[in-house]
Amino acid sequence: MQSFLETTLSKLYTDHNSLEKLTYVVPSKRAATFLIKYISSFLKAPVFSPKIYSIEEFIAEIADLEYASNTALLFELYTSYSKTPIQQKDDFNSFLKWGQTLLQDFNEINRYLIDDKTLFSYLSSIQKLKSWGVTDTKTELISNYLAFWTSLPKIYNDFNTQLLNKRKGYQGLVYQEASKAIEAYLELQYQQTFVFIGFNALNKAESSIIQKFLANGNSEIYFDIDAYFLKDSIHSASYFIRYYKKNWTYFSSNSLKGITENYSKKKSIQIIGVPKSVSQAKYSGSLIKKLHASNNLKKTALVLADETLLNPILNAIPEKISEANITMGLTLRNTTLASFFEAIFELHINNGKNGFFYQDVLKFLSNPYAAILLSSDGMDYSKKIKDTIHKNNWVYLKLEQIQSIIPSKDTSTLQLFNSSLNTHSLIQLLQNTILILKEKASDENNSFDLEQLYHSYKIGNQIEEHLNSSDFAINTKSLKSLFFELLSKETLDFRGNPTEGLQIMGMLESRVLDFETVIITSVNEGILPSGKSNNSFIPYDVKLEFGLPTYKEKDAIYTYHFYRLLQRAKNVYLIYNTEPDVLEGGEKSRFINQLLTDENINQYISHTIASPNVKSNATKDSSVKKSPLLLEELKLLAAKGFSPTSLTNYIRNPLGFYRQHVLKIDVLEEVEESIALNTFGTIIHDSLEDLYRPFIERVLTPEMLLGLKERVPVIIERNFLKSHLGADLTKGKNLIIYNVIIKYLEDFIKNEISLIKNHQIKLLGVEQNLAIELNISELDFPIVLKGKIDRIDELDGQLRIIDYKTGNVTQAEVELMDWDTLIEDKKYNKAFQLLCYALMYSSKESVSSFEAGIIPIKKLSLGIIRFATKASSRGSKNYQIDDEVLSSFQLQLKTLILEIFNPEIPFVEKEV
Incomplete structure (x- = not known):
C-alpha cells in the first residue's frame, strides 16, 4: 500500500524534479512530521529541509500575529465586557460559565468572515422579539438581558482592538487578519511554489486564502478523497470537496488532484x-x-x-x-495533581467562621501529594492529623489546631490552612507549593510528576500575571473555575518516535x-x-x-x-x-x-x-479455623473478660465476633457531624448516671426528682460535648437531637415521679461495674465475665436489675420457654444480657431472688419490660430470677464458652 503522502510526493517529484524547493501546508503538525519522513525517502543526497507549515502556523505568518493564550483571552474578554453600560454585570466566576462560548462564537464569526454588525443586529432584534409584550414596561432582569445583546458589538470591537494592539489574537481574529494581508504576502512570495495537501473542511477564511494562492498560478492543492465517494452526489464524505469543485474558479480550468480508487478494493x-x-x-x-x-x-x-x-x-x-x-x-485535569489542587481550593471556598470543614481537610490529607508535603524525618504528619481529627471529633479546624499537632513542620506548607488568604496570596501559595513538590520530585527523579508540576506552574504564572495587571478582582471560587478551565485544556505530551x-x-x-x-x-x-x-x-x-x-x-x-x-x-x-x-x-x-x-x-x-468470559465459582461458606495461635489469643481475651455484648455478638455472627474482638477490626472511625445512634445512647446513659448518682442508697421522693428537671439541659449539654467534641448545639440536627434527649429524660423523670406516688423506690446503684470468674472445669484457664449494670434498685422491697435501651424492645425478646434457644437464636440477645448482669450481681451479693428488666427510653409508656420464663406459650410467666434460673443459664453460658474454645468448631459467617 502506498500512502496518500507518498503518492502526492511522487507526483510532485515527477512534475518539479525536486521536493525541497517547494513550500508545504498541511492540516496539522502531526501530518508535517510524517511528510518530512516521506520526503527524506525520496532524497538521494542531504539537503536543507523544505518549509512545512501546519495551516494554523501558516496563517499566523501571513497575519503576522501571535496566538494569545486562553488565559489572556478570557481576561481580555472580561475587561471588554466590564466596559459596557450594562447595569448589573456578572462577576468573573459567572462570566467563566458563558465567556468561553462567546469566545467560540467570535471565533466562528471571524473564521467565516461574517459581517459582524449585521449579525449582532440580527441577534439583538431576535432577543427583543422574544421579550416583546403587550406593555412597554420591562423588568430589570429583562432590561439587563437585552442590554447584553445590544452591547455585543461593543464587546466584540473592543476585544479585537485590544488584542491587535498587542499583536496577538485568537484563531478567528488571526484568520480574519490573514485574509486582509494575503495580497501583500503574495507579492513578497511571488516566486515560491506552495502545495496544500490533505485538506477537507475549510472555513471561509482558509478557503479564500488558498484560492488566492491557487489563482496566483504557481500553487497546487491535493485532496485526499476516493473516487467512490466523489461520484456519489449525496455521500457526506465528499461533501466539502464536491462543493470546492463546483464553486472554486480554479477548478473551472483545473482538475482535482489526489483522487484515488482504493476504497472498493478487497479488505x-x-x-x-x-x-x-x-x-x-x-x-x-x-x-x-x-x-x-x-x-x-x-x-x-x-x-x-x-x-x-x-x-x-x-x-x-x-x-x-x-x-x-x-x-x-493526557489532559492535566484528569491527574491526581489536579485533584490535589481541587482539594486546596475546596478548603478555602468552604472555609467559614468556624474554620475549615473536616471533610474538606480529610479530602486534602488523603491526596498523596499532601502526604509528600506533610512528611519529614520518616513521620507521616498527614496521618497524624487525620487520626487526631477522628479522635477529638473535630468538625471544624483552624490553623492553630493543625500547628498544635505538627508545630515544627515547615510554616510555608502549613499556610495552606491559613483561612485569611486572599486570591493573590492563594495563587502565590499554590506556586510555592508546586516548587516544594518539584524539589521532592527532582530528588526522586520522578519525570512524570515534574512534567505535571511544570505545566501547572506555567498556568499559575499566567493567572498571577493577569491578576496583577487586571483592574478587576476575582474571588476564590472564580480562581478555581479559571484554574481548572485552563487545566482541562493543558495536556501532557507523551514522548516517542x-x-x-x-x-x-x-x-x-x-x-x-x-x-x-x-x-x-x-x-x-x-x-x-x-x-x-x-x-x-x-x-x-x-x-x-x-x-x-x-x-x-x-x-x-x-x-x-x-x-x-x-x-x-x-x-x-x-x-x-x-x-x-x-x-x-x-x-x-x-x-x-x-x-x-x-x-x-x-x-x-x-x-x-463479544463479551468477556465470566467464570462462575461456587461461593464457599466463610469460616476461620481455630489454630493454636488463635486459641491463645482467645485465652488472653477471656482473661481480660467477655462482656455480655461480645458474647451476643458471637451468637449473632461468630465470624463477626472473630473480626471485632480477636482481630480488633472495628467499625471505621468517622467524625460525627451529628451524633450517631451509639453516641445518642451514650449521652442518655451518662446523663442518667450524673442525675441519679447523688441518690444512691436513698429512697426517691417527688421533691428529689423535681429538682433534677432543672439540671437536665446542663448535664445533657456537658455529656453531649464530652461524647461529641466540637458539636454545635445551636443549629441543625444536633440542636434537634439535643432537644429530643431533653424530652426523653424529662419524660423519664416524670414517669418516676408518677410511680413513686404509689410505690417506694430505693436506689442501690447506677452504672455499676462488675466482673466474675466463671468456673468451667473443662477449661484450665480463667474465663472472666464483666459488664456494667445501668441501674439497681428496690421497688416496694423487690430487688430489680435494670438495663436502659434506646432501641426498640418487645416482651417476646425477654421471655424464655426453651433454654436452648438462648444461645441459638439472636432474638434472645437482650434476655441473654439481662441474665449475664443477674449472674454477675448474684455472685457478688447474697440475694435469693430478684427481677431483671429493660426500660425502653423511647417508649416509657411500656414501663419496665421484665425478663420471664414460662413452660408453654400460654403458660404463666415467672418473673423471678432465682437459683434455678441462674443454674439453667450457667449451663447455657458454659455451652457457649466451650463452643468458642472448641478447636473443632470454626468461626463461621451467619446472616445478620
Missing part, C-alpha cells in the same frame, strides 16, 4: 460490539496483542473516537509492546495519515459522529442564514475522517458499545449501518458481539 472489516467502555479498552488490548504476535504493529493505528478512553487503553496495552506513539496527550510502532491517536490526528491496520473505538452515535450539540449563542436558523457551520457540517467532517481511514486500510476493526447510555454514546453509529447496507463493501464485513 477485511470486522465490526465488534462489546459492553461498556472499559470492555472496549480490554478488547483493543487483546487485538494489539494478536497483531504484535504476527508482527503487524508497525503500520497499525488505534484511533480513539472518545479520547477519554486513553487511560483505560494505556492500561490495556500489553507490556510486550516496546514501541507506541501517543499523539493526543512519532513515525514508528503502534500509533494511538484521536480522529483529528489521523488526517492525511494512512495505515494498513486500523482499530477505531467508540463507533457509537453521539460520539462518531458527535450529534446535534450546539454550544453557541447563535441560533441554528441564524447560522444557516449567515453561512456559519452547523451540526450538519460537523457530521460531514466526521464522515470524511471515518471513511478516509478505511480507504487504503487492509484490516479494519470497528468497536462499539452495545450498552449505550447518556455518557457513553447512543446506539451503534450510522457509519456501521451504512457499511452493512453498502452492496459494494458489505461482502468484506463480519459483525460479531
Whole structure:
C-alpha cells in the first residue's frame, strides 16, 4: 500500500524534479512530521529541509500575529465586557460559565468572515422579539438581558482592538487578519511554489486564502478523497470537496488532484460490539496483542473516537509492546495533581467562621501529594492529623489546631490552612507549593510528576500575571473555575518516535495519515459522529442564514475522517458499545449501518458481539479455623473478660465476633457531624448516671426528682460535648437531637415521679461495674465475665436489675420457654444480657431472688419490660430470677464458652 503522502510526493517529484524547493501546508503538525519522513525517502543526497507549515502556523505568518493564550483571552474578554453600560454585570466566576462560548462564537464569526454588525443586529432584534409584550414596561432582569445583546458589538470591537494592539489574537481574529494581508504576502512570495495537501473542511477564511494562492498560478492543492465517494452526489464524505469543485474558479480550468480508487478494493472489516467502555479498552488490548504476535504493529493505528478512553487503553496495552506513539496527550485535569489542587481550593471556598470543614481537610490529607508535603524525618504528619481529627471529633479546624499537632513542620506548607488568604496570596501559595513538590520530585527523579508540576506552574504564572495587571478582582471560587478551565485544556505530551510502532491517536490526528491496520473505538452515535450539540449563542436558523457551520457540517467532517481511514486500510476493526447510555454514546453509529447496507463493501464485513468470559465459582461458606495461635489469643481475651455484648455478638455472627474482638477490626472511625445512634445512647446513659448518682442508697421522693428537671439541659449539654467534641448545639440536627434527649429524660423523670406516688423506690446503684470468674472445669484457664449494670434498685422491697435501651424492645425478646434457644437464636440477645448482669450481681451479693428488666427510653409508656420464663406459650410467666434460673443459664453460658474454645468448631459467617 502506498500512502496518500507518498503518492502526492511522487507526483510532485515527477512534475518539479525536486521536493525541497517547494513550500508545504498541511492540516496539522502531526501530518508535517510524517511528510518530512516521506520526503527524506525520496532524497538521494542531504539537503536543507523544505518549509512545512501546519495551516494554523501558516496563517499566523501571513497575519503576522501571535496566538494569545486562553488565559489572556478570557481576561481580555472580561475587561471588554466590564466596559459596557450594562447595569448589573456578572462577576468573573459567572462570566467563566458563558465567556468561553462567546469566545467560540467570535471565533466562528471571524473564521467565516461574517459581517459582524449585521449579525449582532440580527441577534439583538431576535432577543427583543422574544421579550416583546403587550406593555412597554420591562423588568430589570429583562432590561439587563437585552442590554447584553445590544452591547455585543461593543464587546466584540473592543476585544479585537485590544488584542491587535498587542499583536496577538485568537484563531478567528488571526484568520480574519490573514485574509486582509494575503495580497501583500503574495507579492513578497511571488516566486515560491506552495502545495496544500490533505485538506477537507475549510472555513471561509482558509478557503479564500488558498484560492488566492491557487489563482496566483504557481500553487497546487491535493485532496485526499476516493473516487467512490466523489461520484456519489449525496455521500457526506465528499461533501466539502464536491462543493470546492463546483464553486472554486480554479477548478473551472483545473482538475482535482489526489483522487484515488482504493476504497472498493478487497479488505477485511470486522465490526465488534462489546459492553461498556472499559470492555472496549480490554478488547483493543487483546487485538494489539494478536497483531504484535504476527508482527503487524508497525503500520497499525488505534484511533480513539472518545479520547477519554486513553487511560483505560494505556492500561490495556500489553507490556510486550516496546514501541507506541501517543499523539493526543493526557489532559492535566484528569491527574491526581489536579485533584490535589481541587482539594486546596475546596478548603478555602468552604472555609467559614468556624474554620475549615473536616471533610474538606480529610479530602486534602488523603491526596498523596499532601502526604509528600506533610512528611519529614520518616513521620507521616498527614496521618497524624487525620487520626487526631477522628479522635477529638473535630468538625471544624483552624490553623492553630493543625500547628498544635505538627508545630515544627515547615510554616510555608502549613499556610495552606491559613483561612485569611486572599486570591493573590492563594495563587502565590499554590506556586510555592508546586516548587516544594518539584524539589521532592527532582530528588526522586520522578519525570512524570515534574512534567505535571511544570505545566501547572506555567498556568499559575499566567493567572498571577493577569491578576496583577487586571483592574478587576476575582474571588476564590472564580480562581478555581479559571484554574481548572485552563487545566482541562493543558495536556501532557507523551514522548516517542512519532513515525514508528503502534500509533494511538484521536480522529483529528489521523488526517492525511494512512495505515494498513486500523482499530477505531467508540463507533457509537453521539460520539462518531458527535450529534446535534450546539454550544453557541447563535441560533441554528441564524447560522444557516449567515453561512456559519452547523451540526450538519460537523457530521460531514466526521464522515470524511471515518471513511478516509478505511480507504487504503487492509484490516479494519470497528468497536462499539452495545450498552449505550447518556455518557457513553447512543446506539451503534450510522457509519456501521451504512457499511452493512453498502452492496459494494458489505461482502468484506463480519459483525460479531463479544463479551468477556465470566467464570462462575461456587461461593464457599466463610469460616476461620481455630489454630493454636488463635486459641491463645482467645485465652488472653477471656482473661481480660467477655462482656455480655461480645458474647451476643458471637451468637449473632461468630465470624463477626472473630473480626471485632480477636482481630480488633472495628467499625471505621468517622467524625460525627451529628451524633450517631451509639453516641445518642451514650449521652442518655451518662446523663442518667450524673442525675441519679447523688441518690444512691436513698429512697426517691417527688421533691428529689423535681429538682433534677432543672439540671437536665446542663448535664445533657456537658455529656453531649464530652461524647461529641466540637458539636454545635445551636443549629441543625444536633440542636434537634439535643432537644429530643431533653424530652426523653424529662419524660423519664416524670414517669418516676408518677410511680413513686404509689410505690417506694430505693436506689442501690447506677452504672455499676462488675466482673466474675466463671468456673468451667473443662477449661484450665480463667474465663472472666464483666459488664456494667445501668441501674439497681428496690421497688416496694423487690430487688430489680435494670438495663436502659434506646432501641426498640418487645416482651417476646425477654421471655424464655426453651433454654436452648438462648444461645441459638439472636432474638434472645437482650434476655441473654439481662441474665449475664443477674449472674454477675448474684455472685457478688447474697440475694435469693430478684427481677431483671429493660426500660425502653423511647417508649416509657411500656414501663419496665421484665425478663420471664414460662413452660408453654400460654403458660404463666415467672418473673423471678432465682437459683434455678441462674443454674439453667450457667449451663447455657458454659455451652457457649466451650463452643468458642472448641478447636473443632470454626468461626463461621451467619446472616445478620
